[in-house]
Amino acid sequence: MGKLSVCQVFLFTFFIVLLVSIFPATSSQEVEDEKEFNYDVHSEKGPARWGEIHHEWSACSHGSMQSPIDLLNQRVQIVSHLGRLNRSYKPSNGTLRNRGHDIMLNWEGGAGSMHINGTDYVLQQCHWHSPSEHTINGRRFALEAHMVHESSDGKVAVVGIMYTIGRPDSFLSSISDHLQEVAGTKEEEKAVGIVDPRQIKIGSRKYYRYIGSLTVPPCTENVVWTMVRKVRTVTRRQVRLLRVAVHDDSNTNARPTQPINGRHVKLYRPQDREDN
Numbered sequence: 558m559g560k561l562s563v564c565q566v567f568l569f570t571f572f573i574v575l576l577v578s579i580f581p582a583t584s585s586q587e588v589e590d591e592k593e594f595n596y597d598v599h600s601e602k603g604p605a606r607w608g609e610i611h612h613e614w615s616a617c618s619h620g621s622m623q624s625p626i627d628l629l630n631q632r633v634q635i636v637s638h639l640g641r642l643n644r645s646y647k648p649s650n651g652t653l654r655n656r657g658h659d660i661m662l663n664w665e666g667g668a669g670s671m672h673i674n675g676t677d678y679v680l681q682q683c684h685w686h687s688p689s690e691h692t693i694n695g696r697r698f699a700l701e702a703h704m705v706h707e708s709s710d711g712k713v714a715v716v717g718i719m720y721t722i723g724r725p726d727s728f729l730s731s732i733s734d735h736l737q738e739v740a741g742t743k744e745e746e747k748a749v750g751i752v753d754p755r756q757i758k759i760g761s762r763k764y765y766r767y768i769g770s771l772t773v774p775p776c777t778e779n780v781v782w783t784m785v786r787k788v789r790t791v792t793r794r795q796v797r798l799l800r801v802a803v804h805d806d807s808n809t810n811a812r813p814t815q816p817i818n819g820r821h822v823k824l825y826r827p828q829d830r831e832d833n
C-alpha cells in the first residue's frame with residue numbers, strides 16, 4: 558500500500574510536469590491561430606480568402622487594381638517624362654516592430670518625404686517581404702523592401718526595392734544587431750535610435766510606376782507604386798534573419814501576383830542614358 562502511494566505521487570508529479578510542458582506550447586499555438594490572415598495558400602486565412610475575413614477587407618477579393626503584379630516587359634510603356642525620384646529623406650528616430658507577418662522599421666514622426674505629381678508623401682515606415690512580391694517577366698526574387706509614404710490627406714505611395722542573393726545589403730548590415738535582438742526575444746517593439754533612410758540604397762534612376770494597392774489587408778487601392786528597376790543584392794543570412802525575427806513559423810510573406818486588369822505600367826528611363 559505504501560509502495561502504491563509512492564507510485565501514485567510519482568504519477569501525479571509526472572502528470573503535472575507533463576501539463577506544464579504541454580500548456581505553453583498549446584497557448585502559443587492558439588496565438589498563432591488567432592492571427593487574422595496568413596500566406597498559406599491552403600488555409601482559410603490564406604491570400605485567396607483575405608477578402609472574406611472582414612467586410613472592410615473586401616478589396617482583397619473584389620478590387621480591380623490590386624498589388625503586387627508581374628512587371629512584364631511587353632506591357633511596360635517606356636517614358637522619360639516622369640522625372641527622377643524626388644526624395645528628401647532625413648535621419649529620424651526609429652522603432653523595429655514585429656507585426657506578426659513581417660518586421661517593420663517605423664519612423665514615428667516621419668523621416669522626410671517624396672514628391673510625386675504635386676503631392677508630398679511623408680516616409681512613415683519600411684518593411685520586408687520574402688520572397689519578392691512583384692516579379693519581372695515572371696521571375697520572383699529573394700527579397701523586397703517596401704518604403705511606405707503617406708500624404709497629409711491620407712494618400713499612400715510605396716517605393717519597392719527587389720533583391721537577389723549576392724553581396725550583403727549595407728543598410729540591412731547596419732541594423733542587423735537590432736534585428737538579431739528582435740529575433741531573440743518575443744518583444745514586439747524595440748527602439749533603435751536614429752536611422753537614416755538615405756542609407757536604403759536604390760542605385761538606379763530607372764523605375765516602374767503603376768497604380769495598385771496595399772499588398773496586405775485591407776488591400777486599399779489607389780496606392781502609387783514605384784518599383785526600382787535595378788535588382789539589388791542581399792545575403793541568404795540577411796533574408797533568413799528578417800524571416801526568423803517574425804516568429805510566425807512561416808517561410809514566406811509574399812502575396813501572389815494579381816490581375817493587371819488593363820492597367821498601364823510605365824518604366825521611367827532618363828533620356829541622357831548615363832544611368833545603368
Ligand SMILES: [Zn+2]
Nearest residue numbers: 684686703772
Ligand atoms: Zn509590403
